[in-house]
Amino acid sequence: MRRLFVTGLVVGLLGALFLGLAVFFSARTLPSFAELKATQTAQTIVVRARDGTEIVELGPSYGKWIPHQDIPQVMKDAMISVEDRRYQSHFGIDPIGLARALYVAVTDDSRVSATSTITQQLARNLFLNSNRTFDRKMREAVLAMALESKFTKEEILELYLNKVYFGGGAYGIDSASRKFFSHPATELSTAEAAIIAGLVKAPSRYSPTADTAAAVDRAQVVLRLMKEQGRIPQSATIDPEAVKLKEQSGENSVRYFTDWALPQLDILLPETYEPIEVWTTIDIGMQRAAETAITRNAPDGAQGALVSLDRDGAVLAMIGGTDYVETNYNRATSALRQPGSSWKLFVYLAALEAGYRPEDRVVDTPVTIDGWQPRNSGGGYSGEMDLRSAFAYSKNTVAAQLGNEVGFGTVASMARRFGISTPVSTYPSMVLGSSETRLIDMTRAFAAVSAGGNSVEPYGIVKVVTASGETIYQHERKAGVRLVPDYVAAGITDLLQSAVTNGTGGAAQIGRPVAGKTGTTSSNKDGYFVGFSSGVTTGVWMGRDDNRAVSGLQGGRAPAAAFAAFMRYAVKDRPVEQFNTELDLPEWQLEEEDPFSLGEGDDYYYIDEEGNMIRPDRPGTGETMPNPGEGDVMDRVPDGGNDDAPAAASDDFLDRAIGGQPGQPRPRPTPIPTVRAQPPRGQDQGGQSGTGPG
Template sequence: SHYSPTADAQAAIGRAGVVIEVMQDAGMITAEQAASVKPAKVKLAGDKAQDSVRYFTDWALPQLESLIDETEKPIDVWTTLDLGMQRAGTNAIKNGVPAGAQGALVTLDRDGAVRAMVGGTDYAKSNYNRAVTALRQPGSSWKLFVYLTAIEGGYRPEDKVEDKPVTIGGWTPKNSGGNFAGEITLRTAFSYSKNTVAAQLGEELGTSSISNMARRFGITTPISTGPAMVLGSSETRVIEMTRAFASVAARGRSVTPYAISKVTTIDGDVIYKHKPPKQVQLVEDYVAGAMTDLMQSAVAGGTGGAAQIGRPVAGKTGTTSSNKDGWFLGFSSGLTTGVWMGRDDARPVGNLQGGHAPARAWGNYMRIAVANRPVEHFATDVSFPERLEEDTAAEGEEEILVDENGMPIEGEPLPTVHSPDDAIEPEQVDDEFIDRALGRNRGQVDPGSVEDEPTPQ
């Protein structure tokens, strides 16, 4: 890329002269042939307005420094980029963004391979890579972490929640359209991106728990723990949000993006080969399955309807205040793609909503990206763990006393209560009871224990 005529024409001419000399020295061409070549007189083709592959190579090639040792031999670098997907992504962003806005797109395969990366509408005009560098508010796409936390905390898609006016710490969230639906299911709240429900979940679950969930799924940027964080007020990157959605698609297992699959010398010797990092189970299968179920509903009949592509899709829209940012992130047939649109100066963009231009661009791109892949149905038929309604022993089981390390203490077990009809009043847990349970006489002290003030006799 340093010697590209579009980057430095004089460097390209100079390098061409070096190559010709080496070809002559190697006996590949004669001195007469070398002398007949005049690199400075070569007419360059007009620069194409779109060269979006450079967004990817600008990001990928610097990674070589940490992957291989310096070598004098020429090398071949094999990357994960799929040129067909890159071309489709470029067209989707270039033709899909509102006037005056920018856009970005990232696609990850199921193993984390980056198949497409578009950092803007025109690399020749701006080489700023909005896919991996720009920090933007994710809006309601951040609700991925809110609902992951809720499901892990015991919520189920069909549980009832209430869409109603709420005020938390002086903050009063509003729904798009300003209306309230009353009692609805968690599925409906997610599908229609109800802000008031997300706010209530944040208050109940704790915003620090939601922040920890985002960290678990690969978000590295600073995260506010104020009540408004549930609506995506903390800035993040497109590639990190895409990675988080890809990890849900992987049934809750971590996905790590990578760009270089192998490096060989010009002789064919392999000096680097990508080794997949060990996957970490970020959430249980049932949590990821239920989350996928909610996201599938959001596309099938909710805010993400414009992203339908004729095969199973799971995803989430995102829109920030005053329409400054629009997002759609989702997955289908093993590919996870994130799309962002907005202005670099963060000014409002008329009618920019995640369910409009970003979702349409996502759909237009993904129809092409998955065309040669088999249709895959999501693993959403999951078994939830039994809810602990009461902290009582199962029938026929005996409750025992345990010490501070969880080890059983020999002594008299507590009576098991089977039903209200045969309930037995539990024995009073006083000093005498504890002495008998521990098998010690009054006045003795366990070895190694610290004695408190004497108990009055």
């Protein structure tokens, strides 16, 4: 114990000595107060469209520098109350607050909560980045103690209040006061000071121009803390809701796009504060057309969103809502909503990959899967039809049967393969779009189909240039990854085109080939349309933020109409492109047409209930043929069989296909010519009957 005590004492003294030296040398190298006042820690960003047009300039607005003695006391008190209650007593770091945070983390088994003091925040804003690393936190603590040793509390608070970021490009309390309340910071009321102080934690989330209710709720928290700490009387009645906000000038919808694209600069660029120009993929004309299409077609009380991608993934237009000033929440990239029947894209992709063809026969009939009974939109059933018609008319029962046959996990995997990043359910109802996803992800998936089954990665930034003309970032196009074979991409394109030409997506026609799919969720809460034409893929969503039903909202109505209105403009200068719907099938799906494939008179067999091949030309002998792969029987099968082909259809599927009852013994099948290995799904590709799922 003695040795342990001495060792701990020595280590502690050495640590204190090292820390003291670090603080001493840091304090000596710190800029003067005047130099720190003149330092700007934010950069001006000019955002340009794809044609070079300036669409917005984002950058710092510092307002007028307010000396410590002129800053309203309520502003100082509000900031100290919510950000650093022991500001006047600590030495740059708050040991009590740190110990309390560690205790809460240990007892609650959670992350350590934020413990940065005002001085630490100032050190980070002036000298460091926001990386959450131990090294950065240690440097921040040393610099905070250095600031405390060199400057007075009043000077530190003056620097902080004139430099901290409050959102919307406003740095410092004077800029924030003018932006939100139309007057200088020297005239701030207690309620206004509480609103401004509440912004530091999350400027975009609590901005009064973006979400007034959130800003008021946060201000109430600040006022409660001020009362608890005795900075305002307990009896004081202060109502932040009564604060009169400055009317914001109309900001066009392109801010939805810049809010999505510009944060990516933190990953794409080296750390720099130099003014930069960001060249983007956005097309000004298309953006205006998209805004008009959404505002004119969205039902009353509903929101709308749109994403449009070029064939390489470039974002041509993005609408995140009907009014950016009213709410800057981006429903195109952030909202999780059910896509409805547009999700059937993945169901039919999985079915096509498993061996289905657009002309295959299926049956629209009532079905029960694990107690779930899907119903069609109109309530009726159409009986036997081809796969193309079932998709065009969005038959839910057929999609359910296909999903059950190929496997719901297979459908989920297909969705993942095509870029769906949100959780995907594997319950039977998932085939009808019950899993919530983002509009940009669904649009990306359809864009991959438009690209012939190759992956597409959405991007919004083309290049970044500094004020000196140096290009510090240039987008490099990546080769797409093959997601499905060509014949699957051609097959699903065939189905998608039929959905617009003859099915539920008729309102999306624009006078040239269009492929797409509608989607409507239960009780008309969400309406979807996603499609493509001439290399442009566009997704449209409409619905309410509170998830309430919207009367008359269906994917084939308002969303499809908005899609058509936008796409007529988007493709007007592009050549008309016909879709590739020719199915270049793999060998295991091809029908043999050579004479040998027709078989000879004595060349017959059938498969008994135990899977043995029986030769009926030798009755009574009991002689059997070995199973495939167990001898030379496969030598009798012409080329075209493939061991790697997907598994044959399930017994239940075969029962339905031949009109039997699931679970009952099937009659002995009629002998058929030995022409080739059995294709997936159990269908006789040689001309014999074999309908799809019933």
